[in-house]
Amino acid sequence: MTKIMLIDDDESLQVLIGQIAERDGYAYCCASNGIDGLTMLRDERPDFLILDVMLPDTNGFEICKTIREEGRKVPILFLSAKGDIVDKSIGFKAGGDDYLVKPFQPEELSLRVHAHLRRCNKGVDGESLSTQKNRKVYSVGDLELHFGKYEVRLRGEPVALSSREFELLELLASDPGSVFTREQIMQHLWGGTDTADPNSITVFARKIREKIEDDPSKPRYLITIWRVGYKLTES
Incomplete structure (x- = not known):
């Protein structure tokens, strides 16, 4: 089953994205800080990562850089309350694939996740795009x-x-x-x-x-x- 992972310390957001994942047929896991998130990512090997920019112990941009330096190609979508082009540019240059500004509509997040997974040939049904x-x-x-x-x-x-x-x-x-x-x-x-x-x-x-x-x-x-x-x- 396709697995979605979240790194965010907002408990209400953890619950919301978990509900979205369950509704859309994805497995789901989450972590509340960068260090635990990296460990979980290495163990769980998710198909898609939703990454908050502001974390208790570090920032999402640095986590993203570490993930890319390790050679991991998991699609990464940043979540942030900051929506200016400077922050978005930093996120994409760090290796991110998408950037969604808070607050957001759950359906928009769902569509973005599905779109990226289809690009990576990992849709819910696992159908090949060859x-x-x-x-x-x-x-x-x-x-x-x-x-x-x-x-x-x-x-x-x-x-x-x-x-x-x-x-x-x-x-x-x-x-x-x-x-x-x-x-x-x-x-x-x-x-x-x-x-x-x-x-x-x-x-x-x-x-x-x-x-x-x-x-x-x-x-x-x-x-x-x-x-x-x-x-x-x-x-």
Whole structure:
């Protein structure tokens, strides 16, 4: 069973995330400080780590650095009351994969966890993603995307996309139906969150919709998941 781990000294948050994990079908463990958290991480080997930035004995950024220095590739999502770009940049540069600001909606956390696990081929059902990853063409309805060729067709006619627009669409098409967070998209397109304006993603999504959707205000293919990110229709 896929295992989720939390390092946070907030007991109410420990209970909440435990409830989310149980509801979503994950095993769950938690620790209240960095030292115990590292020990538990090494013993439990979780598939996903939720890490608070402010801990009683250290900070989450240092814990993350230690985890990466040990060669561990577990996806790490930071939790913090600080949401400015400076703190987010520190978190991503320390080796984090995502950053969620407190207070947050439980459903948003659930969607982010699931999205990352799908990236790592560790969904709740353990289903392999090799079929999606190895295919050459994404096709749904009248839309076709040819991986690696910068080629998109709508009803058989070529669609003119910029390189960034195609790369965004190609990323989403690599795992149809799964939500990609804004942070994941920025990492993919620009290699980090401190080199581009997050609003650029919104602009790219709007331009793509204008080119592939019959009614951009009611998209069929490129779907926004509010406060989380985007996905492409699976079928």
